[in-house]
Amino acid sequence: MTVGNLASAADTVEADRQRDWREALAAMALVGPATALIVVFLIGPLVCIALLSLTDYQLGAKALRFVGLANYAEMFGDRVFRRSLENTLTYVGVVVPLSVFLGLGAALLIEASASLRGFYRTIFFLPVMATLIAMAVVWEFVLHPQFGMLNLALNAIGMTGQDWLHDRKIVLFTFCGIGVWQSLGFNMVLFMAGLTSIPRDLYEAAEVDGAGQAWNRFWTVTWPLLGPVTLFVVVISAIRSFQVFDAIQVLTKGGPNRASEVLLYTMYSEGFEYFRSGYAAAVTMVFLAFVLALALFKTWFLDRRVHYG
Amino acid sequence: MAQVELTGIAKSFGEVRVLRDVSLEIRDGEFVTILGPSGCGKSTLLRIIAGLERQDAGRIRIGARTVDTLRPNERDIAMVFQSYALYPHLTVAGNLALPLRMRLLSWQQRLPGARWFSPHIRAVERDINRRVSEAAALLQMETLLPRKPAQLSGGQKQRVAVGRAMVREPRVFLMDEPLSNLDAELRVHMRAEIAQLHRRLGVTFIYVTHDQAEAMTMSDRVVVMMDGQPLQFSSPGAIYSDPVDLRVARFVGSPRINTLPGVTTGRRSIDLAGLELPFDVALAAGERVTVAIRPAATGVAGQHGLPGSGVPGLSGRLVHRENLGSDLFLHARIDALDTTVIVRQDPSAIDAFPLGMQLQVDIPVDQALAFNSAGARIRSRVVARAAAS
Amino acid sequence: MTTRELGPIAGALRHIILMVGAAVMIAPFVWMVATSLKPQGEILVAELRFLPERWAALHNYTMAFTRVPMLRFLLNGVLVTAAIFALQILVNLPCAYALAKLRFRGRNALFAVVLLGLLIPLHATAIPIYILLHMLDLVNSYTALVLPFTISVFGIFLMRQFFMSVPNDLIDAARIDGVSEIGIVWRIMLPTAIPAVTAFGIFSVVAHWNDYFWPLIVVRTKDLYTPPLGVAFFRLNDAGTEYGPLMAAATIVILPLVTAFLLAQRRFIEGVTFTGLKR
Structure with a gap:
């Protein structure tokens, strides 16, 4: 070189x-x-x-102390927290099946025919777009024991109304109702996307094979192919339900008597009203554990099997 | 205008060696096709020349400059892609103008509205517009200028892609399988157009394809590449009739060249199952070789030459006939060599060849090519004379 | 979905069920608008009526704008939402492009972090972010409302998936034409990705116009209230009795998105579905 x-x-x-x-x-x-x-x-x-979550930090405090699992111990011994966790799980347990089932039903019925399809889709989807906090205020008035539309309507058909937001036995389910009303349309459009991805040929094949009736077609084609989508919708609807907060914060502040206390509200009030950051962090960890478990389940179990093209 | 000189180019992707020691000298104004099966490294080589990919070793010179460290846009090249790569959001005119705008205007000058403040920018833009319309006129696509790519047919997109490369007035045109997304008829048409464009522009063209018809019809010279190495770099005629490697012989020509296993005799001849072909080259006895012969170069004894005309032949049985209208291909099973040989005949003679008939396949020695066990060509003086004629 | 139309009975049944459902879905909206048109005297009556006898729309809507600085709230909403979206594009699009199309050290690690981030809701990180903003003395500012959302791992993920489908040839063509990497993001990728950007935009705007949790935490003073805070504040302010103006305020806050939705339904539903499915 x-x-x-x-x-x-x-x-x-x-x-x-x-x-x-x-x-x-x-x-x-x-x-x-x-x-x-x-x-x-x-x-x-x-x-x-x-x-x-392992400290006693309070917002604005000069120092913090490592307290180990003390926050967690306090939390699980606390009646309010247990109530909060229980309420959240109840909320998720009610809202998820109802909003998924009704969302699927709405999607199937709306897609079954072209007649007024766009109209129905718009109406059912409207609550998804509407600012939840504004709608919560509207719901409060709709649910007004004396002058609210719901009780007036119930009275008109001879039923007695309820004090929906102030009755300890009912209040959580009232929020469940609002939750279903709000998320049904979202689940519906996800199902609609799933439905359109089912190849038309399959229905024709099913018909040739003798599955002529709508009911048979649903069980032979729609449901098996929609199965993975359903699982997916269940998981994201559960994740969304764990995040319930807005309406409760503005309407009942977890009351009456903690009857509508939920995880995020507990976290909010501990962290941002009493500024017990350490304790609130422990509550957050519980919330995170649930959401993360669901999300990981979805990622590892579902993403491998569900294909949206 | 520029010659392109590659010296010792090597490239690996992870463990896979895509190119190993590629050296080529492409002359100024030449139309060179890089031909090879998919995965042979030809596209990678083109992308390295363009500067889109960086070589692990070796040098590239374009014209007088070493361009190894230059960015693609600094290399004075233009590239036409297989998928055309037209900017979907720009009109045809916008697509053609973009490379010029990038080169002639700074980013401040390209800002929307900047033209209102500067007569200079307006002058440059007028110049760009003029060059765009010139290119459009040359490619006869003035009417396409206001359209978006989505509104164009495959052939039109192809034309725009060529136009976009042209407006830059590059010294080297790089084309990566530009015709493979077109239908057969259009491909033949565009072949002629690209060859014509090359003659008109007179700049260097480097064209990558796996389609031998494109390579044979358009190029001045063809590089046949396999397994990351150029095997042969010569005129299309020589690639076909005088291949230096068995792989080249096999890759070029349709139907495929016939290959027959043989053994050297040590008497300046090769033995094919008892048939002794004279080969004017000194080889030790008992070496395995391959004799290759094009279907068009063979004949059937009694048809082509009379029996005893001196052309050696192999006896076989007709197992299949393919009548393409212009050609008739006879598939003859040679049991002695455990192989099938394809022979071209005139279709009008089809009735003379009933299936199952016994026939004698000519192996004209002056047309036969011999390769050693490594696939390298064994030159016989006889063959060399035939290729030269 | 089916290969043939429903029979007359099934068709009628479908309409009956869906009409009942639609009535329930839309009832709160109807009640909201109806109430916002009525005078106080007609609201607090135990009688189910929709149209007012005496129209009080002007009064109610005027009240909604004068009793609280509603215009200011709306303006804040527009400002915050627009700033978040603009910054999200500015920050996340280049990152998505690099993840999709460039080879660089740490790419896989970064993408793994993005995937992890997808699983984390904002609520989980609220406390530390709040503490950080508190230490920087940024609580109760536009910055506090906007900054935490400028990064959207979801946006990065979504745009990356879209960019993966953009042919490499297009990017190479741009490089040969002399466009820089940053130029490619804005001049080539952004215009090519308009459908995905629109879908993400709808997702982002809907989420942040409607967001209550974060503004509730970081905003202290009325001049920074976003529309949801404004409505909540209005409700407290009037002790929840002046339903006419309150419903007018709710209508005003909901109106922009609902109008946009009604004008571009297909886009919105596609956007929400697209982002929902990829999530």
Whole structure:
């Protein structure tokens, strides 16, 4: 190898380095801001919340003490928290099956014929768009024991109304009703997407094979193919239900007598009204455990099997 | 205009060595086709020339410049892609103008509205528009200018893609399988158009394809690539009639070249199941070789030459006939060699060849090619003379 | 979905069931609008009526704007929602492009983090983020309302999936034409991805216009209230008795999104489905 070759080889290495650097710089510039923000607003807080739940930190306090699992011990011994957890699970247990079932029913019925299809879809979807907090205020008036539409309507058909938001036995189920009303349309459009992805040929094949009636077609074609979609809708509807907060915060503040206390409300009031950050962090961890378990279930179990094209 | 010189180009993706030591010298203004099966590294080589991919080793010169460290847009090249790669949100005119706008205007000057403040920008834009309409006129697609790519047919998209490459007035045109998404008829038509474009522009074209018809019809020279290496770089005629490697012989030509297993005799001849072919080359006895012969170069004894005309032949049985209208291909089973040989005949003679008949397949020595066990060509003086004629 | 139309009886049954369902779904909206048109005297009567005898729409809606600074709330809502969406695009689109189309060290790790982030609801990180904003003295500011949402792992994920389907040739063509990597994001990828960006935009705007949880936590003073806080505040302020103006306020807050939805239903439903399914 001659001296000239050596020199130009060195040039190439130098130029290569420059080019590598230029490419790395471009990639950095593109992902840098997002990465920084992910660290600050996602990963960092996630680590913090776990650590915080092991301390007695109170917002604004100068110092904090490591208290081990004391927060968790206090939490599980606390009647309010147990009530809150129980209420949340009840809420999820009622809202998920109802909103999934009704959403599926609405999707099937609406898609069964072209007549007024767009009209129905719009109406059923409307609550998904509407600002929940504004609608909560509207619901409060609809549910007004004396002048509310619901009781007036019930009276008109000879039934007695209820004090929907102030009766301890009823209030949680009232919120369940609002929850179903609000999320039904969302589940419906997910099912509709699932339905349109079923190839038309399959229905024709089923018909040729003797599954002529709507009922038979549903069981031979629609349901088996919609099964994975249903599981998926169940999981995301459960995740959404765990996040119930808005209407309860504005209408009952968890009352009366904790009858509508739910996890996020407990977390909110401990963390942002009493500023017991450590304890609120422990509550958050419980909430996170449920949501994460559902989300992981969906990711690992479902994403492998459900295909949306 | 520029020659393109590749020296020792190598490239691996992870463990896979895609290119190993590729060196090529492409002359200024030449139309060179890189031909090879999919996965042979030809597209990677083109992308390395374009600067879209970086070689692990080796040098590239375009014209007088070494371009290894230059970005694609600094290399004075243009590329036409298989999928056309037209910007879907821009009109045809916008697609043609974009490379010029990128080159002639700075980013500040490209800002919307900037033109209102600067007569200079307006002048540049007029120039761009002029060049766009010139290219459109040359490719006869003026009427397409206001359309979006989604409104174009495959052939029109192809034409726009070529136009976009053209407006840059590059020194080298790179084309990556530009015709493979078109239907057969259009492909033949575009073949002629691209060849014509090359003659008119007179710049260097490097064209990648797996379609031998494209390679044979358009190119000045063809590089046949396999397993990351160029096997042969010569004129289309030589690639067909004078392949240097058995793989080249097999890849080029349709139907495939006939290959027959043989053994050297040590008497300047090759033995094919008892048939001794004279081969004017000194080879030790007992070496395994392959004799290859094109279907069109063979004949059937008694049809082509009379029996005893001196052309050696193999006896076989007719097992299948393919009548393509223009050609008749006879598949003859040669039991002695455990192989089937394809022979071209004139279709008018089809009645002379009933299925199952016994026939004698000519192996004209001056048309036969011999390859050693590694696939390299064994040259016989006889053959060399035939190729030269 | 079916290969043939329903028979007359099945068809009628379908309409009856769906009509009843639709009536339930839309009842609160009807009651809201009806009440917002009535004078107080007609509201507090134990009688089911929809149309008012004496129209009080003007009074109620005027009250909604004058009793509380409703216009300010709406403006805040528009400002916050628009700022969040604009910044989300600015921050997340380049990242999505790099994840989809560039090879760089740490790409897989970053994508794994994005996937993990998808599983975490905002509520879970609210306390530490609040503490951080508190330490930076940013609580009760537009920054506090906007900043935590500028990063959207969901947006990154969604746009990455879309960008994966953009042919590499298109990007290579742009490189040969002299477009820089950052230029490719804005000049090539963004225009190509308009359908996905629209879907994400609908998702983002709906989520943040309607968001109550985060503004409730970080906003202290009325001048920063977003529409949901405004309605909640209105309700407290009037002790929940002046239903006419309150329902007018609710109508005003709901109106922008509902109008947009009615004008572009298909887009909205597609957007929500698209984002819902990918989530």
